[in-house]
Amino acid sequence: MALTSDVTFLLLDDFSHIAFSCALEPLRIANLLEGSDLYRWRLASPGGQQAVCSNRSVTLVDQGLEPLPARSSLFIVSGQNIGERVTPQILSFIRRERARGTRIGAICSGAFVLAKAGLLDGRRAAIHWSFHDSFGETFPNVDLCKNVFVADEPFVTASGGTAASDLMLHLIGERHGADLAAAVADMMVYSGVRPPEASQQISxxxxxxxxxxxxxxxxxxxxxxxxxxxxxxxxxxxxxxxxxxxxxxxxxxxxxxxxxxxxxxxxxxxxxxxxxxxxxxxxxxxxxxxxxxxxxxxxxxxxxxxxxxxxxxx
Incomplete structure (x- = not known):
């Protein structure tokens, strides 16, 4: 039996609700289809109580910026006003988790946080297309790409929206096989799964x-x-x-x-x-x-x- 993977989603206020749901639901459905806990997740926020997304829905969380379990994965989920949401405490938390061996990724505007922490210099990264101009000006040493997601770097990144599902289905396929990833996509009625190199915007x-x-x-x-x-x-x-x-x-x-x-x-x-x-x-x-x-x-x-x-x- 496969070991359970621990995943933490760090939600920053004004995060994208669609991106968060598209990242979390494939994990839940994978558990449902497999009949076992392939994935276990927790939610975190800087305050440790709740996070408010861009549509003003409030999400309760499990913890603040305390250490994560060993061999965890951490995904930063953010959205609008990202420049105002990045604090020294968040950057310290990310750097500590990196030093502890936590696999770190980012969704929607989350790549901004990783770049601010100095983790993306010289690496490829994806961020929502609406942030491309500001990101390129702020972090010229990051190899910003227009792909829906980047999974072949130490820090995986997805551009937001349904691209979060594309990334998660890719990661599920890597760990548990393409058949399970395809079954999860079918349960989501998601017939247009995109490869990493797909463009974010329509032609x-x-x-x-x-x-x-x-x-x-x-x-x-x-x-x-x-x-x-x-x-x-x-x-x-x-x-x-x-x-x-x-x-x-x-x-x-x-x-x-x-x-x-x-x-x-x-x-x-x-x-x-x-x-x-x-x-x-x-x-x-x-x-x-x-x-x-x-x-x-x-x-x-x-x-x-x-x-x-x-x-x-x-």
């Missing part, structure tokens, strides 16, 4: 309802050159069409010019940095390819109807 074609390969390639080139986007003429040259044809394709399928599309992309990045980091307006302006903060402020206000400072205060 440009699916999102905008387009199938034109020229637009998809143009947007890929734009994203690769961010925040200093290539001019339309250069993009057109690289994909083998005329600048005028590129302009027509963008107007037909996306209702904007390539230049305006690039500006919108830059401003979305700026908004993420504004709401998820403590960087100054000047720093954000520069990180998004604007040499003049005053010009950046005017463009931002025109796009979102509010100045960057007032947006941050909302």
């Amino acid at each position: 440009v074609q699916a999102r905008h309802g387009i199938r034109n390969p020229h637009i998809a390639e143009a947007i890929r080139l734009m994203n690769e050159s961010a925040p200093f986007y290539l001019p339309s003429s250069e993009i057109a040259r690289k994909i083998g069409i005329s600048t005028r044809q590129l302009e027509r394709l963008f107007q037909k399928h996306l209702r904007v010019s390539p230049k305006k599309f690039a500006i919108h992309q830059k401003l979305e990045r700026a908004r993420n940095l504004l709401l998820q980091t403590e960087q100054s307006i000047s720093e954000i302006s520069l990180a998004c390819g604007y040499d003049s903060p005053s010009h950046f402020i005017r463009i931002y206000q025109k796009r979102f109807g509010v100045t960057p400072n007032n947006h941050r205060l909302c």
Whole structure:
């Protein structure tokens, strides 16, 4: 009989409820299908009493930041406002558990906590796509990837939402076999289990309802050159069409010019940095390819109807 695996979920306030449920339920179902306790779990929070998730539901927990049982696994589950939730006590707890041999992972924005603890430098990690801009600016030494999860590193990470189930099914398969993992997925009515290398976001074609390969390639080139986007003429040259044809394709399928599309992309990045980091307006302006903060402020206000400072205060 397989030994029971001890798993602790450290819940930080504003954690993602869907990510937590998608991480925990595969373990419960694995126990149900196997008829034995393959997994035993406990919940922890910094205060040791409860944790409040982003939808304001309250979850009671079993413990605070006390030592975990030997040979445990620890998963940090967080969500919004992660920069405000990371305390010296949490970082000390994670480092102590690492020194004790605890296997540590992170879900949703949890990779931010591991990076803050200095555990991800030079390693691949996944985090929810909405945190990519701020994470990349804050932790440039981490090899941030767009995968749904990363399981082939000392610290496993999942990007959030249903990606937590993908990671757990992967780990169940590693420990107890692919048949049990598939049976758990069936019980969850989860027929689209994704491999680690799957992308977090749906394709440009699916999102905008387009199938034109020229637009998809143009947007890929734009994203690769961010925040200093290539001019339309250069993009057109690289994909083998005329600048005028590129302009027509963008107007037909996306209702904007390539230049305006690039500006919108830059401003979305700026908004993420504004709401998820403590960087100054000047720093954000520069990180998004604007040499003049005053010009950046005017463009931002025109796009979102509010100045960057007032947006941050909302």
